[in-house]
Amino acid sequence: MSRAASVLAALGASTSGPMRASDLSRATGLGASTMARLLGTLEELGYVRKLPDTQGYTIGHAILALASAGLNQNPVHREARAPAQELAQRVGLSVNVAVPEGTSVIYLCHFEGHLAPKSHTMIGLTQPIHASALGKAVLLGTSEDERRELLGEGPFPRYTSHTITTHEALTRDLKTAADRGTCIEEQELALGRLCVAAPIREATGDVVAAISISGRLSVMRTQGIDALGEDVIETADRISVGLGMISAVPPRP
Template sequence: MNDKKMETNAARRARGRPRSWDDKSGQNTIKSLDRAMAVFEHLSTQSGVSLSALSEQTGESTATLYRILFTLETRGLVEFDQAEQLWHIGPGAFIVGARFLRRTSLVERARPILRNLMEETGETANLGVGQSHNVLFVSQVETHSNIRAFFPPGTLSPMHASGIGKALLAFMDPDVCEQIVSKGQRERFTEYTLCDAEDLSADLSQVRARGYSIDGEEKNVGMRCIAAPVFDHFGEAVAGVSVSGPTSRVALDKVEVLAEAVMAAADRLTAAIGGEVSSLQETPAEETL
């Protein structure tokens, strides 16, 4: 009986979880793989970088970097531009990312909602999810206008300088939000970027009060974005919906009307994925823009 039980337990472990599955110590980390993934993640934030520049940015030797990049290149995860002598993220990364997106119905269910939002507002509609301290844009429906915002799937943007990022920050666990807001130095992209922790916290309080965030030229001068959070069945903000466009069209006197459309779209997507509005949502307050 005991032998049979041992065989059953061994079979269960063989399915994918070893006995030490819950052990997160360094002995279960493949250091070379961890180093390669760190380089890969860093490269994904660049629009093209030389080997020497990548070495300076990561602190790795050029010899180590070349072995890592060559290995990733054989899998199509990175590629080398011979003419420019620059390394780029490769098509294999998109394929893997696309497979990840198929795990959830979020993107699929968002498409018609984003399309309707674009048609209703006349501006580009976006869907983003949180990734560490950044927003990862996973879907977009572009406006037909000549001047438009463009965040192709896979684009990363810092949370503090993003409409969707601030919507996610405002409605995440307060302790986690405080850790992110109070931690480190934030990059300044324009004169309007909220780099000071106190200023950012005050802005997030306004986001919670009214239910939507505003990126007022905080990442790109001349562009304004309005975003609202999407919640899962735990009431946690798992994504954000936004519209973005030039300040000449997304003018201050149009913000409230556009915000109503954005919040309605976010609510529809929340309902579509079986979500519930967060308990952090406050009664909307009157504000002067």
């Protein structure tokens, strides 16, 4: 099982398209005969697909079906999909919904407005929880002690000169965000990018996900950060109500 998983992971991580059996052997450290048997089984099950013209392998349709089923079974995805799509169409920018996964957040929804076209989907990709607006919005539901247990004592990985790398700075940023209602990521992951996010809560009031609007720095500023923040808060509240939250959430001490 672990060997098959390593083959699928190598295919998924490929940045050069389909991979030949020899490429997969080098990437996974598995022998040629073992790789041939694994690829034959995975192809039979539909988890990989062999391209006859190049003899290369890609992710198969069965993986796509499983991913689709997993998304459709997720209550956050079900409640967030329509509101997030409507928001992207209205503001013309990228709108993403993500849930926490260890020290990262993983994208469940990704929609593009006319001002932010992309040639790829963000669904299934991850971002660091300390350096993204989505991640910081999820962290609004945590105490500093919980963040230290999750992230360690630091310093956190740095992506640009703007990245928050200490608990002290992160706590200050989250305090400001809690008062404002939104988390802002300005060039913390990538230069020239800005993102504003708000937490999504379930029936208990706990933060279970976050939704964001993101785009080029100049475009986001032209649209107005405050106005976009209001839009993302309203959409987050709509999704939270769909998840069962019907009352105000008292602030955590």
